[in-house]
Amino acid sequence: MSDVVELLAQVLPREALVTDPDRMESYRYDRAMFCPAGTPLAVVLARETAHVQAAVKIAAEAGVPVVPQGARSGLSGAANALDGCIVISLEKMDKVLAIEPIDRYVVTQPGVYNAVLSRAVAEHGLFYPPDPSSWEFCSIGGNLSTNSGGLCCVKYGVTTDYVLGLEVVLADGRVLRTGRKTVKGVAGYDLAKLIVGSEGTLGIITEATLALRPQAAQPRTMAALFDSGPAAGEAILEIIRSGVSLSLLEIMDQTTIRAVNAYKRMDLPEEAAAMLIAQSDAGGEAGAADVAMVAKLCRDNGAIECIEADDPAEGELLLEARRAALIALDELGTTMIDDVAVPRSRLAEFIGLCEDIARDLDITIGVLGHAGDGNMHPTVVFDQTDPAQAERAQQAFDKVMEVGLQLGGTITGEHGVGVLKRTWLAEEIGPVALDVHRAIKQALDPKNILNPGKIVAE
Amino acid sequence: MSDVVELLAQVLPREALVTDPDRMESYRYDRAMFCPAGTPLAVVLARETAHVQAAVKIAAEAGVPVVPQGARSGLSGAANALDGCIVISLEKMDKVLAIEPIDRYVVTQPGVYNAVLSRAVAEHGLFYPPDPSSWEFCSIGGNLSTNSGGLCCVKYGVTTDYVLGLEVVLADGRVLRTGRKTVKGVAGYDLAKLIVGSEGTLGIITEATLALRPQAAQPRTMAALFDSGPAAGEAILEIIRSGVSLSLLEIMDQTTIRAVNAYKRMDLPEEAAAMLIAQSDAGGEAGAADVAMVAKLCRDNGAIECIEADDPAEGELLLEARRAALIALDELGTTMIDDVAVPRSRLAEFIGLCEDIARDLDITIGVLGHAGDGNMHPTVVFDQTDPAQAERAQQAFDKVMEVGLQLGGTITGEHGVGVLKRTWLAEEIGPVALDVHRAIKQALDPKNILNPGKIVAE
Structure with missing residues (x-):
């Protein structure tokens, strides 16, 4: 047993320390593809802030790296272990501590799953908007550390927009409490928003106070099918230009539509080049009017079919096509999911360029994503057993980011940098x-x- | 001529350098009361980023402090000059550089006034929400540096929520470009949101890319008068509990109502203990329904009178009472405006405690503010020629912050720390x-x- 493990064993309860190699194996990786992962010395299953502090202090003293982990659902390798590190898992700190309906905030531990938190506040008539597709298996701590987005960002913004205050264990083991419980506040630097999205490189989040909204109305849903990508792109522009406030505006291309058809046995027309799905949660007649307006704009811009859901269940069915997209693409081969956001005015062009990349490199790319905010997830699908194809897949993955940057976009809209995109980060933000x-x-x-070496390469 | 001034004269065009003591006098102060201000060596009226860089480089080389200034409308002394400093004024960098309707952002220089920017984007059917009361005479650069709020924050949030990207001159004169032009983006640390609200202590903002929204609908306005403060407080809680989405919810107490009556010759009932003003910009029937619901909640909670504006002009008239409040209080004596935000559930209690402070210290405090988000501006009014009263006024000003903190609030909701609240900042955020x-x-x-010594005392 190494000195560090011995020291950990002295200060932590038995159930908070894992050193068995088999048990540690599952703490090595998040869900990112092709990211290196090391083998930890130990995994700390922190039950309270004091456990995190104790582990960090021992690590600091010994000069051993610490890798914080939430639910390991990340897609950039930010939570991957490093050789000889201490993994500090927050998964056991999974309690919602307080819900304040008048002040509209929730105080939560980081290990709570997004969906659990969302349901807990919904019982009080409240709404926590950030809704990553992984909401059933991602934790709030991970959401904070990567500044997660989701489907309803187009109307409600991303995680950082809901962060009021944080408790953070610093690199020397001290506890920083920063932020507030008030709606507004400008007392000093916004340390909370600096920590959000820093992927565990600046501190370990052990508690968060998050702003809530009143529950939104039941959404109205519609879908539109187009026989050409550019027509769908033009429809998106018209929808944005109209100023209609949608709570969701998603797009799937032909590759994705066909994959979903095969996987879910849905009856989407295989010849459709693109499908838009839109929701308005304005409620009542306003919501119905929003969706009708979007349907009209789609028809005016060449939609071959518009489906307006008659009830929430039918709406949910339409959305299911979108939710199943990544799993459906996974059925076709190994996938690498990109996460480029471009200015909305360049979205149609970006989608076209992704198609060019797929053709030029003779590789499958399913293009899908959050059309309303320009955040696309072109997903490269390939046969991992074919080295030449795997090589072209990697090229396609990189090329997608390259054209995203050329269009004034960013290499990551919501998944983060981790280890996957460190070299691309340098490209995007430049030396200063x-x-x-x-x-x-x-x-x-x-x-x-x-978390050394994450976000910025050493 | 000092060496530093000589160096500045060598690199800056003549019109960009002011050394005449009379002209420099007006660049010594912002609008904060009782904050020390020094005498600058020189004032740089930067016309372009390169001027800022040049001045910062000279200052860095000479070890001379730099104080960045916008429109000097701040209320905390953050822009006050220091003895022997170089003031870098951004007021001449006053151009709106680009407005992008589809991507919904504006690129602007920092010296543009908030109202000028708001009107410029309105011509494109767009809306820049942050609307400090000083919007006609405050600059975007100052708004960014203090993370300004305003009247419509209750629905639309504050300045930081609209910041996509910044150009910043760093302490060594290098230019940092950070952020993005896309709706979403998580590539690296959120440096933009760290710079926002840092009051010129981390860098000098020379350009900003700000997110816009589609123009809101014409607001519907109502006002309600109460014969007791607690009744008004209860009404506010009921309004918040109802989940109605208001674009404005303001409160004024009796002292403020009477001051406004005297100043504007308005016919508000002098016996009223509190007045609420509410707006909804939901548009059409939804807006009318919102305002009717608020009126009903006010009546149910003891309002003695409800005025629903029949048209926008009448609504504007109601709002004018609120807008005139600070000037009206100024007519009564010297004023010190506090800026405490408390959790909304504690608002009624906070207002009551402010009344207690006024009574205990035998001093006038006009309580007014943004009821919807709990950000209040209790304004101490006193006779500056009476040293004993001035002393009690200072005590009252501090006591208001103290009770704000005791209620879980913050010492500054939107005005910033500057030099005025440095000791209170330490109190609020603690040593870590x-x-x-x-x-x-x-x-x-x-x-x-x-800007040494601002926010954090040296």
């Missing part, structure tokens, strides 16, 4: 911003023990 | 957060030349 990243990292973690 | 502030400041400004 990279220096500022390093300066801030150095200021908050001078020994470089918190 | 203060250390993190210092570490970040040290990382980005190791020579401590950017």
Whole structure:
């Protein structure tokens, strides 16, 4: 037993320390493809903030890296273990601590799953909007660390927009409480929003106070099918130009439609080049009018079919096609999911360029994503047993980011950088911003023990 | 002429450099009361980013402090000059550079006034929500540096919620471009939101890309008068509990109502203890229904009178009472405006405690503010020529913050810390957060030349 493990065993309860290699195996990886993962010395299953503090202090003293983990549902390798690290898992800190209906906030531990939190606040007539597709198996701590988005961002924004306050264990084991319980507040630097999205490199989130909204109305849903990608792109522009406030606006291309048809045995027309799905949660007649307007704009822009859901169940069915998309593409082969966001005005062009990449590299790319905010998930599908194809897949994955940047976009709209996109981050933000990243990292973690090498390569 | 001034004269065009003491006088202060202000060596009226860079480089080389200034409308002394500093005024960088209707963003220089920007984007059917009361004479750069709020925050949030990207001159004169032009993006640390609200202590904002919304509908307005403060407080709670989405919910107490009556010759009932003003911009019947519901809730909670505006002009008249409040209080004596935000559930209690403070210290406090988000501006009114009263006024000002903190609130909801509230900031955030502030400041400004001593005392 190494010294570090011995020290951990001295201060942690038995159930909070895992050193068995078989049990540790599942704590090595998140869900990112092709990211290296090391083997930890130990996994700490923290039950309380004091466990996190104790582990970080021991790590700091020993100069051992610490990798914080939530539900390991991330897609960029940010939670992957490093050789000889201490993994600090927050999955056992899974309690919703307080829900305040008048002040509209929830205080939660980081290990609570997004869906659990959402349902808990819904019982009080409240709404926590950020809704990553993985909401049933991703944790709030992970959402905070990657600044997750989701389907309803187009109307409600992303995780950082809901963060009021955080409790954070710093690199020296001290506890930082930052932020507030009030709607507004400008007392000092916005440390909470700095920690959000920092992927565990600046501190470990052990508690969060999150803003809530009143529950939205029952959504109205419609879908439109197009026989050409550009027609769908033009319809999206018209929808945005109209100013209609949608709570969801998603797109799937032909590859994705066909994959979903095969997987879910849905009856979507195989010849459709693109499908839009839109929702309005304005409620009552306003919601119906929003959806009718979107349907009209789709028809005016060449939709071959518009389906307006008669009731929430039918709406849910339409949405299921979108929700099943990634799993359906997974059935076709190994997938690498990109996460490029472009200015909305360039969306149609971006989709066209993804098609070009697929053709040029003779590889399958299913293009789907959040059309309403320009955040697309072109998903490269390939046969991993074919090295040449795997090579082309990697090229396609990179090429998608390259054209995203050329269109004024970003390499990651909501999945984060982790280890997967470190070199691309440098490309996107440039040397000055990279220096500022390093300066801030150095200021908050001078020994470089918190998730080292994530976001910014060492 | 000092060496520093000579160096500035060598690199800056003549019109960009002011050294005449009379002209420099007006660049010494913002609008904060009782904050010390020094005398600058020189005022740089930057016309372009390169001027800011040049001045910062000279300052860094000479170890001379730099104080960035917008429109000097701040209320915390953040823009006050320091002895021997270089003031860098951004007021001449006053151009709106681009408005993108589809992508819904505006690129602007920092010296543009909030109202000018708002009107410019309105011409494109777009809406920049943050609307500080000073919007006609405050600049976007100042709004960003203090993370300004305003009247419609209750529905639309504050400045930071609209910041997509920034150009920032760093302490060594390099230019940082951070953020994005896309709706979503998580590539690296959120440096933009760290700079926002940092009051010029981490960098000087020379350009901003701000998110816009589609123009809101014409607002519907109502006002309600109450014969007791607690009744008004209860009505506010019921309004919030109802989940109605208001674009404005303001409160004024009796002192403020009477001051407005005297100043504007309005016919508000002098015996009223409190007045609420509410707006909904939901549009059409939805807006009318919102306002009717608020009126009903006010009546159910003891309102003695409800005025529903028949048209926008009448609504504007009601709002004018609120807009005139601070000027009206100014007519009664010297004013010190507090800026405490409390959890909304504690608002009625907070207002009651402010009344207690006024009574106990035998001083006038006009309580007004943004009831919808719990951000109140209790305004101490006193006779500056009476030293004993001035002393009690200062005590009252501090006591208001103290009770705000006791109720789980913050010492500043939207005005910032500057020099006015530095000791209170330390009280609010505690030693660990203060250390993190210092570490970040040290990382980005190791020579401590950017607005030193603001936010965090040296």
